Amino acid sequence: MKDGPDIARIAALIGDPARANMLTALMGGRALTASELAQEAGITAQTASSHLARLAEGGLIGQRRQGRHRYHQLASAEVAALLEALMGFAAGAGHLRRRPGPRDPAMRRARVCYDHLAGEMGTIMFESMLARGHLVRADETIVLTDAGRDFARAFLQAEPGGKSRAPLCRECLDWSERRSHLAGQMGRAMLGRMTDLGWARRQSDSRVIRFSPEGERQFHAMFSG
Structure with missing residues (x-):
């Protein structure tokens, strides 16, 4: 296996249609809940949570809590x-x-x-x-x-x-x-x-x-x- 950045992993994360729709929704700069992102992607809340966990693990989004709610946003301007x-x-x-x-x-x-x-x-x-x-x-x-x-x-x-x-x-x-x-x-x-x-x-x-x-x-x- 060749050394270097694993662009295939990042490309795979972005390449899924549901995840791509959620990332596009976050391009507005606002933090959104999993339910809001599920609606944007046209998927169930449970499926959205699984996708969001993968995006967070891949460094593409960040999460923060406010009260009982968890909000998701792009990890950085990059x-x-x-x-x-x-x-x-x-x-x-x-x-x-x-x-x-x-x-x-x-x-x-x-x-x-x-x-x-x-x-x-x-x-x-x-x-x-x-x-x-x-x-x-x-x-x-x-x-x-x-x-x-x-x-x-x-x-x-x-x-x-x-x-x-x-x-x-x-x-x-x-x-x-x-x-x-x-x-x-x-x-x-x-x-x-x-x-x-x-x-x-x-x-x-x-x-x-x-x-x-x-x-x-x-x-x-x-x-x-």
Whole structure:
């Protein structure tokens, strides 16, 4: 047997349709119960518990208790990035689970990817920050420049970054746009600031992000043109 990372084990965990549906449901960044995830996967609660135990053992999800309830969430932003990349590859290869429906345009326009902005609006923001020199690619990483720090301080009204061990900036391949959007601490902070300002809000029970007319105007004034 060859030494090295066991990608077959991780692929098998993600590859089961029920587990894939549960992981996709957790891409919204919210912690969900086993019953909620069972409903998402179309399976019984008992079967869901067995799948969730395997996902936790494989390091893909984490669990926490609150009162009598146990909640499940993705283990890290790295897991979310892996899933988003797989979604992009599957969509590009034509492996779609259902015909496009009424919600698809909204999902493609703007959605939350774990904790940051994705979809068309997310890629617009990322590409604008690159074009204006706020971000640069260096050694296969994304770096916030001095000009970018000045921009971030002005918009966020705070110093970018914090005590988290998560990278400050990370490039995340967008499954619907097939281009990158901004993840990491900066991606999370940018989306948080937009919601705090009232530019956007998250649609209930969905990953969709809805921008108000004024919020969209402000967004495009900052990141388009």
